[in-house]
Amino acid sequence: MNIEHIGQPFLKKFPGDFSNNPLQRNTPKVLFATVKPAEFYKPHLIAFNEALSEEIGLGKFEEKDLNFLVGSQLPNNMQTYATAYAGHQFGNWAGQLGDGRAILAGEITNANGKKTEVQWKGAGATPYSRRADGRAVLRSSVREYLISEAMYHLGVPTTRALSLAFTGEDVIRDIMYNGNPQYEKGAVIIRTAESFLRFGHFELMFAQGEHKLLQDLLDFTIENYFPEIVSSGHQKYKDFFENVCTRTADLMVEWFRVGFVHGVMNTDNMSILGLTIDYGPYSMMDEYNLNFTPNTTDLPGRRYAFGKQGQIAHWNLWKLANALQPIINDENFLENTLKDFGIYFWEAHDKMLCKKFGFDGLKKEDAEFFTNWQGLMQELQLDHTLFFNQLEKITPDTDLNEHFSPVAYTVFNEEKINKLEDFIEQYRSRLHSNSISKQESLKLMETTNPKFILRNYLLYECIEEISSGKTEMLVKLTQALEHPYQELFPEFSKKRPSSYNNTAGCSTLSCSS
Template sequence: MNIEQIRHPFTDIFPGDLSNNPMQRNTPKVLFATTKPAGFDAPELIAFNETLSEEIGLGPYKNQDLDFLVGNHLPGNVKTYATAYAGHQFGNWAGQLGDGRAILAGEIINKNGRKTEIQWKGAGATPYSRHADGRAVLRSSVREYLMSEAMYHLGVPTTRALSLALTGEDVVRDMMYNGNPQLEKGAVVIRTAESFLRFGHFELLSAQREYNTLEDLADFTIENYYPEITTDGIQKYKDFFEKICTRTADLMVEWFRVGFVHGVMNTDNMSVLGLTIDYGPYSMMDEYDLNFTPNTTDLPGRRYAFGKQGQISQWNLWQLANALHPLIKDDKFLEDTLNHYGTYFWEAHDQMLCRKFGFDELLESDEEFFTNWQGLMQELQLDYTLFFNQLEKLNTESDFQSLFADIVYIPLDNRKLKKLEDFAGKYEARLTTNTISREESLALMKHSNPKFTLRNYLLYECIEEISTGKTEMLEKLTRALENPYEELYPEFSVKRPSTYDDTTGCSTLSCSS
């Protein structure tokens, strides 16, 4: 890899703590602290994303690159640092936070001018680790490496993963926070993004009343990541906030399209570029449930449940609006923009559902159709991904028992079959209002509905296998996630086996990593 071209525009512009002191502490009035990766004596590469490496300008992997991938023996041009931010966690102001397990190497620009930030996750403590060790364990690292790439290939805006490596050391974690700590294998992921800037970076500066630096950060973000904004003065920051709102709404719609549940939508886990960021206790949807949350820490309130993600994203944008208020200074504009967010989100959401069902346009009557469909999905516990796959096969001769029996999580009796049949009749009637052919309708569905999603039980099996030193399933899942709209492996396109219904680390997860 060519790592000699890494640069550090963020640290060159903003004030930081340059003491190289890794001790965990508050760092008021600064946006970053230089800190070094811990270093590991016996690392082992598990996976390297050759395609991504070529795309971002690092080139092919060489054996000596492993040292860089785990943060050992860095070249002199790399100045490593962690950033400070704040945030609201589970609805409560948490004060200063920051990159507790993430250390930035800097930014690389490829031959086409594309900028990409490179960041280690799990490479050691930073001043923002809050009395933690800054390490990551194998299970969480595998989950981030695979799911970020799965989301990318699904067409969902996301951070991406360059490499996955074992550190050679064991890390103590209490997976379910129940007083049962265990030794687990440590690992490091290198993740990439156009930028890792979060809502929380702006919240921190605003809370500290560092308004000049807040303005500098907004200008930096606009210049580097929103070049389409060409206005000046207050209008520039208004346009900036509107575009963040639009990108965030579009991201939430994509999450709903593929059935992704983030699990911990704190404001510090929200990207100002509208990317999916921080893959912790997430899950792809198995049985459809608007109240589903994969995060045990989110119980019993289910603040971050699947069906609440649009609402929570709006709440998070309110907090960003408060942070940007010193620059925008227009309460009515912010209120109107956030009120419009709900309108925009639901229209985009329903347009997305139209494409999933193969409808060429949104009709006024579709709101009732979608509501009835949601009720059916919840009552019958139908598998979200597989339902749409089977819907593509539906015709007037369909045997509902054979078509849907293998995608429900409860037995199908005659009453439930009748409900499915009634829905199918309404669906067929709705299709007749299309102005496109059935072939064109099916093309819409096939483009919108993946055949493969990276379910938690598959990740669980993959992590168990890697723990024994094998990587066959990892390689197979990688091929599947790179082609999610094809059924490369029919054995992966099935509902979650009942044996995993109550398996810790599969059906339920915590924030522990």
């Protein structure tokens, strides 16, 4: 791997703390602190993403690279660091936060000039670890490694995963925060992104009154990550905010399309580039439920439930707008842009649903149709992904009870069957008004609705296998997630088994996932 080509422009541009001190503390007026990853002496490689490594310019993996994959035995000229940010967590201001278990190596540039940041997660404590050890367990590392690649192949903007490795040490965690900590195998992943900048980086500078540094960070971000912005002066900052709003709305629509629930949408977990970032207690949705949250820490309020994700994104953008106000200096503009967010989001959301159903475009009457569909899905407890897979296969002769009951998490009675039949009749009527052919309609559905999603119970089984020294399921899941619009393994295209309904780390998780 070409690790000697990893550069560090962020360190050269902004003020930081170069003390290499991992002790938890405040670091005012700086955007980063240098810190060395922990030394792991018995690492073992679990998975390596060869295609991604070649794509970003790191090249092929060799045995000598294993230590680098866990942050050990680094080149002498590499200054590793963690960034400081702030944020609102569960609706409350949390003050200074930062990369608590993430350490940046720097930036690699490939042959085409594309730049990618490289970051370890789980490689040790930083000044921002907040009394934690900065380590990660196998459980959370497998989950992030697989889901970030799954989301990428689904077509959802996301950070990506380069490698997954055992550290050779055990880490103690209380998985359900119920006073029963246990030792688990430690692991490190390397994740990549164009940038890991978050809403919280800008919130921190605003909160500290560092307006000059805030403007410098905005200029750096626009110059490096928003080439489409060609305006100057205050207009470029306005264009930047509009762009962030659009990217964020588009991301939320993609989450709704594939049934993804983030679980902890704090402002410090929001990418300024509109990427899915920080995979903790996430879940791909099984039965459709607007009120579903996979995060036990989010109960009972369900602030980050599936159906609220657009609303929470809007709320988070209000907080970002507040942080940018000293630079943009136009409250009317910010308020109007935020008002437009809701209009843009819902129109994009409904256009997305049209594709899922194979409609030629959004019509006025579709709003009522979608509302009826949501009610049906929740009442019949239908599997979000499998419902659309079955919908693609219906014919005039299909027995709807027999066809849809295998993808429901409840038993159909006569009343429910009647409601299903009424809905399908509405659906067929709407399809009849399409201006596109049946083949074109089906193609829309097949390219919008995945056949495979990375369900929590599959992840649970995979983690159990890896813990016992097996990797067969990891290999199969990797193959399946790389082709989510095909059914490579029919055994993965089934609803969650009832035996997993109340399994910790499967149906619901804590932030210690």
